[in-house]
Amino acid sequence: MNRLKDATSPYLRQHADNPVDWFAWGDEAFEEARRRDVPLLISVGYSACHWCHVMAHESFEDGGTAAMMNEHFVNVKVDREERPDVDAVYMAATQAMTGQGGWPMTVFATPEGHPFYTGTYFPREQFQRLLTGVSNAWTGDRAAVLEQGSKIVEALNERSALPSGPLPTPSTLARAVHGLAESFDQVRGGFGGAPKFPPSMALEFLLRYRGAPVIESGQTSPEPKEPRATASAARLMADRTLEAMARGGIYDQLAGGFARYSVDAGWVVPHFEKMLYDNALLLRVYAHWWRSTGSVLGRRIALETADWLLAEMRTPEGGFASALDADSEGVEGKFYAWTPEELHKVLGEEDGAWAVDLFEVTGTFEHGTSVLQLLADPEDAERFARVRSALLAARAHRVRPGRDDKVVAAWNGLVIAALAETGALFDRPDLVEAARAAAVLLDELHMDGDRLLRTSRDGRAGDNAGVLEDYADLAEGLLALYGVTGEVRWFHRAGALLENVLDRFSDGSGGFFDTADDAERLFQRPQDPTDNATPSGQFAAAGALLSYAALTGSARHREAAEAALGTVTVLADKHARFAGWGLAAAQAAVSGPIEVAIVGSPDDPATAALHRTALLSSLPGLVVALGEPGSEEVPLLSGRGLVGGQPAAYVCRRFVCKLPVTTPAGLLAELENGSGGDD
Structure with missing residues (x-):
């Protein structure tokens, strides 16, 4: 049947x-x-x-x-x-x-x-x-x-739940960096040996750690225990891993986008499926790498990955599909691998020979084929563009891998955050609009009253109830979208999702179950606070709760976030690789996070300049509220107005704010100071 x-x-x-x-x-x-x-x-x-x-x-x-x-x-x-x-x-x-x-x-x-x-x-x-x-x-x-x-x-x-400790401290975070360094591959980047998975969440933590002042009792203080060496280690691990992945075969050097993992330790041969969640997480990390360092490679990879998401993964309804298969015509990797002969046939002898050397086509995969690598940027950019275009055109005639086009709420939440921020950082309004369209789809199709449904396909919602990661990742994405657009609709929806998290997923001991209290009863109620291929539901919830608390001043949300992050303290020393998202959220909590209220008309160039300056900050977990004078819907904006008739920015920490500034230079100076609060 x-x-x-x-x-x-x-x-x-x-x-x-x-x-x-x-x-x-x-x-x-x-x-x-x-x-x-x-x-x-x-x-x-x-x-x-x-x-x-x-x-x-x-x-x-x-x-x-x-x-x-x-x-x-x-x-x-x-x-x-x-x-x-x-x-x-x-x-x-x-x-x-x-x-x-x-x-x-x-x-x-x-x-x-x-x-x-x-x-x-x-x-x-x-x-x-x-x-x-x-x-x-x-x-x-x-x-x-x-x-x-x-x-x-x-x-x-x-089995007892993973024990929890107090909120991580600066020393906890420093120990996590040292713990990551112990398993770091100094030569090839990444952690451990083969197979190697993109360590997206650990990289996000390292990027936050490397440039963040640590604040205790309202004062900026250096990291304990060799702060410069620890920050240097974080910088090395992030830079080397991000570059190695971007130049290896795990990254599609023709069309963009990352494969699931590398079967070898050098990022050469991937397991070829492309997952939405990997690319959403990596898009955000590469955009943040550029924001932190100005890396030209980071900018290129972020924009190529964003373009790949829109070209290959977007559904007609505005959401994003789950995955592309590893196989085509029943053969793993057939769509992506090349022989020297194929390159010569497509490009001619001269360009073909150049491409064979450039892309390391030396039989790295199977049956004499190779996955393309780009170990160094070519000096002749025009020639590279021509060769790449020709290979893409030829590859378009191959049988494409199948696509799983169901829309998963959690992973679309990750995409919404990544596209919104990338669009804002690189002045790509089309990316922000794509994030908004996905948010509209989730809001209008996946909500059943105040409950979230996990999946949809072809504009029809499934009947599977959302789990913790769906609520938390979507809340994270909507808060990021609000910070970029100032559209309060997303702020309010994120708040409603987080109310569900607090009311229906709490385990009563500071942590969260992965399923709601009214979900289908299995022989065990799942609860795993550790990261896997995606942020754990508990750490994702902690991050979103922390951001929401920073926008609202809600002690309830802040306390829930801090309690959920107690597990990080237990994992930081020896298992930091499985707590990357929790460590990133903990770094934001330790640093504040800094809150920036931008008051002014969104159509005013002066408002836009202040807004962009705030979004370009690498301070961990920084939240941005944007609204007209007199706005009361977002508490961080309440009671804040123009200064001398000019748009103004208020830099705060836990709702204690410095004097407002009206210029990007003034805002940058306040942000570089690294803390809010009255002088």
């Missing part, structure tokens, strides 16, 4: 024509397992997952394997991107039972959903033997199977 053909998930729809009798996750599958008295076989993956495609081709499209699955199991297909809560609880079980995790994830569970055997990818013959073994155990030793499932659930539920 074809139950997946009308799913909003492209991943589920990919399996709609399998001979496997798939169910989507839901009560129907559990009821059928109880009726037939058979186990559940839960297969979890996502559309851009290469090994998910391999297992689908080997097993799920194979009639004999499908017959075994249908006879002995109720088979459930789950898109981990639509149901991160389901993925989280079964991934915890898989990691506990096998010591590792990944996708596709294969879980055998009781009709109540309790896992008793788990794994990831299985080749067809091994998978068939596993099906037979599990089925025999279910019919021949049911008591042992049920006991195993009960023990796993009991053990997972007894």
Whole structure:
């Protein structure tokens, strides 16, 4: 029976024509397992997952394997991107039972959903033997199977939450920099060895740390313990990693955009899927790199990545699609790899030979092909532009990788923040408008009353409830959009989302669950404060709550942010790589963050000049409120007016402000001083 053909998930729809009798996750599958008295076989993956495609081709499209699955199991297909809560609880079980995790994830569970055997990818013959073994155990030793499932659930539920500490201090943040330095690859950038993932959140922390004064009791003070050496280490790690990724094969040197990760330690050969969340996070980091250092490379990568997002990932409704596949024509990386012969054919002998050397086309991938690198900027920019254009035109005739075009609220929130800020920094109003259009889509389509829905596709919202990261990342994006545009609609919507976070996700101990208090009850309520491929929901919430508190003066929001950041103190020394977003938010909290109120007509060039000066500041977590004189909707603007008939900027910290200034030079001087508050 074809139950997946009308799913909003492209991943589920990919399996709609399998001979496997798939169910989507839901009560129907559990009821059928109880009726037939058979186990559940839960297969979890996502559309851009290469090994998910391999297992689908080997097993799920194979009639004999499908017959075994249908006879002995109720088979459930789950898109981990639509149901991160389901993925989280079964991934915890898989990691506990096998010591590792990944996708596709294969879980055998009781009709109540309790896992008793788990794994990831299985080749067809091994998978068939596993099906037979599990089925025999279910019919021949049911008591042992049920006991195993009960023990796993009991053990997972007894796991204590990650302990929390006090709000991180300047010393905590310095130790985190030292901790990151211990695993830093001095030669190739990044952390650890192969495979290497873009450390977006750690890089955001390092950029905030490198130029930020640390403020205690209203005074600027240097970092303890070799402050210059620590800041220098942060600078080195950020600069070297950002340049290495931008010049390596993980970055698409023709069209822009980053692949998911590098299979080697040198960023040469990527795993070719392109994920929306990676590119949103990296776009923001590269824009911030330019803002912090003036890096020409940072500017180029930021703008190319933004243009790639608009060209390749934007949906007709104004949102952004989730991913591009790694494969085309069933071959991983075929769309992106080149041989020397192909370059000569497209470019001619002279330009072809030049391009072979320039792009390091030396057989770095498979079957004599190479992924393009650009280890140094070419001296002949005009020639490079011509060659690049010709290769792009030739590549356009290849079969393109598939696109998962569902819109995920959390990842679109990340894109909204990145595009809004990039558009403001580089005077690209089209990028700001794209951020606004995505915000409108989320606001009008994904909101169900005051509740947020996680996904939509083709202008139709899915029925999956938003999880913590959806509320937090979207709030973060809308606050960034408000700071760029001054449109109070986004400020108010962000506030409403954060009220939901405080009311429905709190664990009562300063942290947050990943699902709301009225969400579907799984065998475990997921809660993971550590970063993974995206900021953890808890750290994302802390960052958004901190920004909102800075705009409103709300002690409730500030205290909630600080409590949520207590986990960072525990992770900073030895696990800083898994707390990058929390460290970035903690750096903002320690530094204030600085608040800037810009009062004046948005159409006045003098207002625009003050506004741009504020947005160009690299002070960590700085928030900007923009509004007309007499504006009362945003508390930071309340009671603030023009000075001598001129637009004015007020620099504040925790709502204690210096005297207003009316010129960009005056504002810059106040910001470079690094603190607000009366003199």
